[in-house]
Amino acid sequence: MPVASRTVKKKPASPSTSSANTASPEPDLAAALKRVIELMGIEGLSGHETKVRDYVIGQLLDAGLPRSAVKIDTAHTRSPLGGETGNLIVQLPGTLRGARRLLMAHLDTVPLCAGSQPKLNGRQIRSANPATGLGADDRAGVAVVLTAALEILRRKLPHPPLTFFWPVQEEVGLHGAQFVDIKLLGKPALAFNWDGGPANKLSVGATGAYRIAIEITGLASHAGVAPEKGVSAITIAGLAIAELERGGWLGKVTQGKSSGTSNIGVINGGAATNVVTDRVALRAECRSHDPRFRKQMLRTIETAFKQAARRVKSAGGATGKVTIASRLDYESFRLADNEACVVAAEGALRATGAEPLRAIGNGGLDANWMTAHGIPTVTLGCGQQDVHTTSETLNVDEFERACRVALRLAVGAG
Numbered sequence: 001m002p003v004a005s006r007t008v009k010k011k012p013a014s015p016s017t018s019s020a021n022t023a024s025p026e027p028d029l030a031a032a033l034k035r036v037i038e039l040m041g042i043e044g045l046s047g048h049e050t051k052v053r054d055y056v057i058g059q060l061l062d063a064g065l066p067r068s069a070v071k072i073d074t075a076h077t078r079s080p081l082g083g084e085t086g087n088l089i090v091q092l093p094g095t096l097r098g099a100r101r102l103l104m105a106h107l108d109t110v111p112l113c114a115g116s117q118p119k120l121n122g123r124q125i126r127s128a129n130p131a132t133g134l135g136a137d138d139r140a141g142v143a144v145v146l147t148a149a150l151e152i153l154r155r156k157l158p159h160p161p162l163t164f165f166w167p168v169q170e171e172v173g174l175h176g177a178q179f180v181d182i183k184l185l186g187k188p189a190l191a192f193n194w195d196g197g198p199a200n201k202l203s204v205g206a207t208g209a210y211r212i213a214i215e216i217t218g219l220a221s222h223a224g225v226a227p228e229k230g231v232s233a234i235t236i237a238g239l240a241i242a243e244l245e246r247g248g249w250l251g252k253v254t255q256g257k258s259s260g261t262s263n264i265g266v267i268n269g270g271a272a273t274n275v276v277t278d279r280v281a282l283r284a285e286c287r288s289h290d291p292r293f294r295k296q297m298l299r300t301i302e303t304a305f306k307q308a309a310r311r312v313k314s315a316g317g318a319t320g321k322v323t324i325a326s327r328l329d330y331e332s333f334r335l336a337d338n339e340a341c342v343v344a345a346e347g348a349l350r351a352t353g354a355e356p357l358r359a360i361g362n363g364g365l366d367a368n369w370m371t372a373h374g375i376p377t378v379t380l381g382c383g384q385q386d387v388h389t390t391s392e393t394l395n396v397d398e399f400e401r402a403c404r405v406a407l408r409l410a411v412g413a414g
Helices: 029-040 050-062 136-155 233-246 291-311 340-351 366-372 396-411
Strands: 005-007 070-072 088-092 101-104 118-121 124-127 162-166 190-195 201-206 208-217 251-255 258-269 279-288 321-330 357-361 377-381 393-395
Touching: 029 050, 029 118, 029 124, 029 136, 029 396, 050 070, 050 088, 050 136, 088 136, 101 136, 101 396, 136 162, 136 190, 136 393, 136 396, 190 340, 190 366, 190 396, 201 340, 201 366, 208 233, 208 291, 233 258, 233 279, 233 291, 251 291, 258 291, 279 291, 291 321, 321 366, 340 377, 340 396, 366 377, 377 396, 393 396
Parallel strands: 101 162, 101 190, 190 377, 201 357
Antiparallel strands: 005 357, 070 088, 088 162, 118 124, 124 393, 201 377, 208 279, 208 321, 251 258, 258 279
């Protein structure tokens, strides 16, 4: 789930943290390119990742991975979405001494990518089906992590203890990372996630978000014969939304020194124009890097709807009712400048000739939940552009750089 972000200043890496002079094997980039095209052609929307999971497992087994090393947890049984499969996790014991490293990328794509027909055109890949997205978010990440695993397995490359992790349901709320069976990850000390953007982009922080479900119950009546006897749930919703807009609590929200975003994205209600609508359901969200301000936004939204319900009355004095349910989708995080995974990722990027660019994201990443689980995780890009649109492309040069970086990190050279 690539997100809008802002860059942050960084300190130059000291010579002791740079991997520029450390030898690293070169991945088979032709095979990696073929692999990512195959992966983008496999349909696997959130909750329906089985075909993609099986492709990854098949490749690993063909490369010599023992079937006993393949683990699939039950994250989907705890997800509100349900779904076909849990997360795919593979651990490799180290052949070198060192801290365990984790490489990860989510399996699912957004619905727009169903029917993708990836086609290579020069050094860009896009869908030949103009009605679909490409699915490089995040099949490019899946291919990057899979390529590192396959290179190690096939070439028997020396490496520290490794965990390869392909979570499900990232696009619908980071549920795979949220509900992962932590014991299967093996207590990694360094963790690297591949998602959208250029290969040199390192997301070292991201916002937190609440999801909000609002149910408004009014009083039905005939809109032509006796509208005054009804209580319109639509009117209640309209008043609340207008009040939030007037107060600056919708869209980009800035209140004093605090900031965030909020949105009412879904409204359902009504069946006929001659009936005063008695039921409306809305879905909304609010985001902020500041947990306290995020809660303030949530309380403000709740208050606006409850006050609107008290204002709208029938001729007989009846009012509507509002029920609001909210949940924390993911908590914000910010990695320290000297976090081991950040320093290692920057060293690996510099070794490939790229200058790392640190960023803070305004949307959620699997790294939000990984960090909340006590596993600080930096997110790198792998060349996806214009994701979640029919104009989505994959930059092959950036994808290949990501493959080089991932292999360096996997073998401990970065």
